Amino acid sequence: MSPNIDSVPESAAVPTDREMVRIEHVTKQFSLRHDHSLKELAFSALQRKKLADSFLALDDVDLTVHAGETVGLIGFNGSGKSTLLKTVSGVLYPDRGRVLLRGRVAGLIEVGAGFHPDLSGRENVYLNGAILGMSREQIDAKFDEIVAFSEIEEFIDTDVKYYSSGMFLRLAFSVAVHTEPDIFLVDEILSVGDEPFQRKCLERIRELQRAGRTMIVVSHELEMLEKLCTRIVVLRKGEAIFDGEPSEAVATLRAG
Amino acid sequence: MSAGGGASAWLPSRAEQAEGWRAPGQDAGWLNPLRERFLLRLLVRKELRVRYRGSALGMLWSYVKPAVQFIVFYIALGVFLQLNRDTPAYAVYLFSGIVVVNLFGEVFGNATRSITGNQALVSKIYLPSELFPWASMIVALVHFLPQLLVLVVGALLFGWMPSFTAAIAFGLGLVILVVFTMGLGMITAALNAAFRDVENFVDLIVMVATWLSPVLYRISMVEAAIGGTIWWWLYQLNPLTIVVELFHVAFWRYTPETVQGVAADPSLASPGEPFGLWWAGMLIAVATFVVGTVLFERSKRRFAQEL
Numbered sequence: 001m002s003p004n005i006d007s008v009p010e011s012a013a014v015p016t017d018r019e020m021v022r023i024e025h026v027t028k029q030f031s032l033r034h035d036h037s038l039k040e041l042a043f044s045a046l047q048r049k050k051l052a053d054s055f056l057a058l059d060d061v062d063l064t065v066h067a068g069e070t071v072g073l074i075g076f077n078g079s080g081k082s083t084l085l086k087t088v089s090g091v092l093y094p095d096r097g098r099v100l101l102r103g104r105v106a107g108l109i110e111v112g113a114g115f116h117p118d119l120s121g122r123e124n125v126y127l128n129g130a131i132l133g134m135s136r137e138q139i140d141a142k143f144d145e146i147v148a149f150s151e152i153e154e155f156i157d158t159d160v161k162y163y164s165s166g167m168f169l170r171l172a173f174s175v176a177v178h179t180e181p182d183i184f185l186v187d188e189i190l191s192v193g194d195e196p197f198q199r200k201c202l203e204r205i206r207e208l209q210r211a212g213r214t215m216i217v218v219s220h221e222l223e224m225l226e227k228l229c230t231r232i233v234v235l236r237k238g239e240a241i242f243d244g245e246p247s248e249a250v251a252t253l254r255a256g
Numbered sequence: 257m258s259a260g261g262g263a264s265a266w267l268p269s270r271a272e273q274a275e276g277w278r279a280p281g282q283d284a285g286w287l288n289p290l291r292e293r294f295l296l297r298l299l300v301r302k303e304l305r306v307r308y309r310g311s312a313l314g315m316l317w318s319y320v321k322p323a324v325q326f327i328v329f330y331i332a333l334g335v336f337l338q339l340n341r342d343t344p345a346y347a348v349y350l351f352s353g354i355v356v357v358n359l360f361g362e363v364f365g366n367a368t369r370s371i372t373g374n375q376a377l378v379s380k381i382y383l384p385s386e387l388f389p390w391a392s393m394i395v396a397l398v399h400f401l402p403q404l405l406v407l408v409v410g411a412l413l414f415g416w417m418p419s420f421t422a423a424i425a426f427g428l429g430l431v432i433l434v435v436f437t438m439g440l441g442m443i444t445a446a447l448n449a450a451f452r453d454v455e456n457f458v459d460l461i462v463m464v465a466t467w468l469s470p471v472l473y474r475i476s477m478v479e480a481a482i483g484g485t486i487w488w489w490l491y492q493l494n495p496l497t498i499v500v501e502l503f504h505v506a507f508w509r510y511t512p513e514t515v516q517g518v519a520a521d522p523s524l525a526s527p528g529e530p531f532g533l534w535w536a537g538m539l540i541a542v543a544t545f546v547v548g549t550v551l552f553e554r555s556k557r558r559f560a561q562e563l
Binding site for chain 2: 030041087088089091092093094098099101102105107110118126127
């Protein structure tokens with residue numbers, strides 16, 4: 001479900017000159033290996049077959065993000081948006097080039113990846129808060145706020161496997177937006193939950209913008225990004241082909 | 257794609273670091289488990305909860321498995337092969353070796369699967385990957401506790417009394433075992449991320465380990481068979497042999513029955529009593545740990561894409 005475009009608040013971001021993220025000549029190549037076994041390796045060595053197909057996910061990408069900016073990344077599937085976000089979060093490392101950060105980074109990437117179905121909501125909040133870099137004191141302090149935001153107070157001590165998918169995502173999202181990082185990575189998350197909850201999420205993002213947080217957002221919701229971002233980068237086949245005004249960026253992508 | 261080559265190219269220069277720049281995933285490396293104790297504790301708790309989900313007996317399984325193992329070996333080797341007759345307090349002898357091999361297998365096996373088992377986390381969210389094998393190791397130690405308890409109670413029944421020598425032998429043995437096995441486990445965890453064959457191979461090693469250290473039989477029998485050859489030296493330098501012998505000293509050697517037995521038959525005493533080749537074991541363990549850590553650090557940047 002995509003958010004109702006009228007409910008998307010205008011960007012509240014206040015860009016400054018302080019650099020927070022520097023992406024320098026980042027190149028990332030993936031090899032698509034089909035199997036993970038020695039047998040496969042041995043056979044392909046014998047047959048002199050190419051073991052893996054490789055493709056260039058990111059090709060010499062440069063990008064600087066300043067404090068307070070909200071930068072959108074758009075592009076068609078396979079253009080390298082998520083890969084770029086993952087190199088910033090530290091999950092993937094560039095083959096060439098480098099990424100530098102100032103401050104703590106946390107991601108709304110793959111919300112709920114750190115959740116375990118056999119733990120209760122409460123235990124998952126602590127586990128995920130810790131995974132996203134919070135200390136025990138920080139989680140203790142924010143716990144009530146996190147639960148209130150997710151609106152699942154009565155089920156917080158129930159195992160997460162009994163949650164509906166909506167409840168699950170709400171709690172996961174709630175933990176993530178309360179981690180208070182300096183740099184916030186958001187990947188295709190604004191399609192979580194029902195409309196009231198989406199509005200709440202967007203409101204929260206606006207709050208973070210006002211607080212001067214730096215954000216990098218990946219989404220296919222072009223209209224929404226256009227309103228939310230101060231700048232948009234268009235990726236095509238791993239190359240950054242445009243970097244600037246949100247409306248021009250969307251037009252560039254649509255022009256193909 | 258070499259992880260080690262130009263390892264520092266992705267890091268900010270000193271001047272940049274002074275301005276507050278750092279690279280994503282730039283962390284305390286092998287010291288992470290000490291820095292991130294809170295997260296480590298939560299991961300351990302998660303592992304423990306998940307291990308026994310939906311099982312009625314829960315932690316009791318940590319008693320049942322070694323108990324069955326013990327009974328089977330005791331009957332087959334102690335009674336049928338009559339090891340019982342020549343080895344005083346054979347039950348204690350046997351079980352103190354079994355707990356060593358069980359802890360070895362548990363740490364080694366869990367650590368090997370720790371990266372692949374946490375695939376969802378490794379490939380989607382950044383967190384220091386050293387935490388996974390470390391959490392597995394701690395979980396294994398938690399399961400080791402009940403077995404240790406049973407061993408102590410058993411030894412007490414045979415008239416064993418705790419002593420200073422026993423405490424040192426036990427401490428040395430445990431440290432050598434954990435350091436050595438963690439070293440191995442980090443190597444295999446890194447390799448297992450690339451080739452799943454490794455975990456089967458590890459199961460094989462664990463199975464063999466019971467028979468290639470003096471768990472079921474006495475070390476003097478090995479010397480009688482292959483003494484003087486290079487194999488005998490290799491056998492003695494096997495860290496597991498060293499640890500098992502240390503555990504024997506800790507729990508078996510000074511029970512009244514064994515002390516009497518040794519007086520009658522000096523071949524029951526193990527070579528180099530009381531601590532034997534502990535220094536060799538420690539050296540090998542530390543070396544393995546260093547190799548494991550270096551290898552793990554060099555390959556951890558590839559984990560996310562290999563899974």
